[in-house]
Amino acid sequence: MARDKGKDIDVEALAAEVDRVRQETVAKQLETGLDIINDGEVPRVGFSTYVQERIGGFGGEGRRKPTLDTLKFPDYAAIQAKQIAVDAEVARVWDTPLAQGEVVYDPERRELLADLDGFEKAVAEHGADRPTAPATFVSAATPGIVAETLLLDPENPHYANNEEYTEALADQLAVEYREIVARGHILQLDAPDLAMERVIQYQDSSLDEFLAVVDSHIDAINRAIEGLPADRVRLHVCWGNWQGPHQDDVPVDVLLPHLYRAKVGGFSIPFANPRHEHEIAALKDHPLPDGAVLLPGVIDVTTNYLEHPKLVAKRIVEAAEAVGDPERVIAGIDCGLATFASYEFVATDVAWAKLRSLVEGAEIASKQLFG
Secondary structure, three states: OOOOOOOOOOHHHHHHHHHHHHHHHHHHHHHHOOOEEOOOOOOOOEOOHHHHHOEEEEEOOOOOOOOHHHHHOHHHHHHHHHHOOOOOOOOOOOOOOEEEEEEEEOOOOHHHHHHHHHHHHHHHHHHOOOOOOOEEEEEEEOHHHHHHHOOEOOOOOOOOOHHHHHHHHHHHHHHHHHHHHHOOOEEEEEOHHHOHHHHOOOOOOOHHHHHHHHHHHHHHHHHHOOOOOHHHEEEEOOOOOOOOOOOOOOOHHHHHHHHOOOOOOEEEEEOOOOOOHHHHHHHHHOOOOOOOEEEEEOOOOOOOOOOOHHHHHHHHHHHHHHHOOHHHEOOEOOOOOOOEOOEOOOOHHHHHHHHHHHHHHHHHHHHHHHO
């Protein structure tokens, strides 16, 4: 967080601490029984804002709109502010830097390569004694969520509008996407903008206007992943990773036809939270594209309630029934368990217990679905 705020830091000490926590995170995932693991985004201050450390052109300070949840429910907003400890020690979420110049990916790719090297080292060390190597994925922000988080400075001389800015981001982020896939990892594209921004940056727009933005952001994704095998890329979409009313979220059946335009092989969608759990049925009316898989969220990531494995299994079975083929369902969690440094709702020990419930629930569901 100190680096995020432009303060001087001990670079070597930070790197050592990142490596230590990353090693623990990888080892713990394997001990928990997860089949597909990642690095927990340990080196990143935020799931989307990390790009400012890899792409030049950012500076100053922007201001994102408050969510409709906080505007419509002020009592809730006051409680939420206490829960996430909004103070000087929290990563920048709403006051993020602006795109003030041309966005250009670091030609030496230092941060990217260091992160991938560290992750692969941890997997090699902790997965060496296993009969089969664990599958791995690496998450990366999409052009759209970066454009809506690190806002375009109106005075930026390089981009006339948000569309040009988003396209430029697509071209630069493609560097990251290609390296991740080339090194054998599944690329997870984190794109909460495709749902969440309806209640933030586009809260004053019509639904049709917002869906037009969704389409343009998906065009940018397709531009950035052109040439990559679809089965090595999956898309994560969500309505925002916070415990709140979510009263104005876009229904999933409205979004699916637009999401399916993405040339990816998997769709990660949260279905464990109480606002959207019932919407798994929409997959019956809007079948997945040919060959695609669904990664339904069956664990909520904003509360400390620990899901019973039987409930997890029930959700997995319902997802398989909605898709029509259990082979095309990979159980997952709704979103990240902490998407920004110090912006978290779930205690660490509870988070690991939730992941264990995911594993146990998947085992129960597999017996029911496959015998």
